[in-house]
Amino acid sequence: MSAPSSAQNTPRPQGAGRAAQLALWTVGVALVVLGLKFVAYLMTGSVALYSDALESVVNVAAALAAFVALRVAALPADQNHPYGHTKAEYFSAVAEGVLIVLAALSIGREAIGGLMNPRELDAPYAGLLVNAGAGVINMLWAGLLLRVGAELRSPALLADGRHLRTDVLTSVGVLLGVLAAKLTGLTWLDPALALLVAVNILWSGFGLVRESVGGLMDAAVDPQTEKRIRRIMSEQGDGALEMHDLRTRHAGRLAFIEFHMVVPGEMSVQQAHTICDRLEDAIRAEMPDSSITIHVEPQDKAKHHGVLVL
Numbered sequence: 001m002s003a004p005s006s007a008q009n010t011p012r013p014q015g016a017g018r019a020a021q022l023a024l025w026t027v028g029v030a031l032v033v034l035g036l037k038f039v040a041y042l043m044t045g046s047v048a049l050y051s052d053a054l055e056s057v058v059n060v061a062a063a064l065a066a067f068v069a070l071r072v073a074a075l076p077a078d079q080n081h082p083y084g085h086t087k088a089e090y091f092s093a094v095a096e097g098v099l100i101v102l103a104a105l106s107i108g109r110e111a112i113g114g115l116m117n118p119r120e121l122d123a124p125y126a127g128l129l130v131n132a133g134a135g136v137i138n139m140l141w142a143g144l145l146l147r148v149g150a151e152l153r154s155p156a157l158l159a160d161g162r163h164l165r166t167d168v169l170t171s172v173g174v175l176l177g178v179l180a181a182k183l184t185g186l187t188w189l190d191p192a193l194a195l196l197v198a199v200n201i202l203w204s205g206f207g208l209v210r211e212s213v214g215g216l217m218d219a220a221v222d223p224q225t226e227k228r229i230r231r232i233m234s235e236q237g238d239g240a241l242e243m244h245d246l247r248t249r250h251a252g253r254l255a256f257i258e259f260h261m262v263v264p265g266e267m268s269v270q271q272a273h274t275i276c277d278r279l280e281d282a283i284r285a286e287m288p289d290s291s292i293t294i295h296v297e298p299q300d301k302a303k304h305h306g307v308l309v310l
Contacts, residue, residue: 019154020074022145023067026160029141030059036134043127047114048174051107051194052131055167055201058103062163065095066156073156090155100163100205108198114191124182128175135171138164153289170197221248221255228286229257236282239263239275241299257283258293265298272296 037053040046072088075081142164149157177193180186220226226248233243242262249256261279263272276294284290 017074019148019152019157020067020070022148022157023063023070023160026063026141026145027060027067029137030056030063033134033137034060036130036137040127040131040134043130044124044178046124046127046178047110047191048178048194048197049127049131050110051197052167052171052174054103054107054110055100055170055197056134058099059160059163059167061099062095062160066160069156070154094209097159097205097207097209100201101209104198104202104205107194107201111191111194111198114194115188118187118191124178128178131171132175135168135175138171139168142168166201170200173197219249221250225255225287229283232282232286233259233279236279237261237275239267239271255287255290256293257287257290258295260295260297262297262299265300 034053034056037049037056041049041053069088069091072085075085077085142161145157145161145164148154149161174193174197177189181189181193221229226246229248230246233246237243240261240263244260244262246257246259248258261272261275263275276296279294280292283292
């Protein structure tokens with residue numbers, strides 16, 4: 001007979017409210033950066049600066065999508081969603097990747113037009129200073145999103161942080177390229193640089209979509225996390241004869257862990273339950289956002305006698 005442990009109830013992810021609040025602030029930051037970059041484009045007429053500004057439009061849309069997704073992901077499990085709502089974050093990350101790809105295509109179109117009809121830049125130095133200020137804001141905010149996103153294991157915040165970090169690198173390249181175009185008089189450098197920006201953004205968008213789809217497809221936890229789980233099972237499994245069929249998956253900040261535990265046939269339900277509690281407590285001490293299911297089985301279900309963890 002197989003009996004699930006008492007840990008089947010899906011916990012509400014820790015830090016969900018903090019992640020949603022940070023996503024809301026990200027919307028405001030993205031709007032400020034967008035305004036600065038469009039001012040820089042209007043001051044110069046640079047196609048490369050236009051490409052940089054257009055990517056900031058994506059940042060605003062992505063930040064809004066992330067905020068909505070995080071609010072949904074923070075909802076507790078209910079009758080229709082017994083495993084919670086954490087996968088909503090992956091939809092946000094996929095949407096952001098799609099938006100990045102669309103922005104790259106739009107930038108590419110403008111860049112090709114600029115290559116066919118290059119033009120002299122207007123007041124580039126003042127525009128570059130404005131654009132540089134926007135880049136500094138993005139750099140600081142990207143660092144914060146990546147740090148908190150890693151701490152909370154939030155795909156939405158990490159996706160936003162990586163996108164902004166890419167945006168910062170793009171801005172640096174754009175600034176150097178536009179400056180070179182002005183100093184050398186080679187006006188074609190400006191649209192050529194915008195085309196390179198489009199290719200870089202396109203690659204970033206595809207990578208983001210690929211990573212997020214992995215989460216939607218119930219990918220297992222990373223090898224290091226699985227190694228930690230197995231170590232805990234081995235250390236805290238005293239009294240059990242064997243543990244096997246470990247299966248894991250992750251959904252946003254939540255990790256779902258399931259395995260079978262074989263105990264002596266004469267062991268009481270209370271004794272088996274005590275072992276389960278010890279295992280659950282030890283796993284949650286290292287992985288607070290985890291949902292654990294342990295199937296208790298009698299001795300004749302053992303697969304390999306004398307082996308604790310398979």
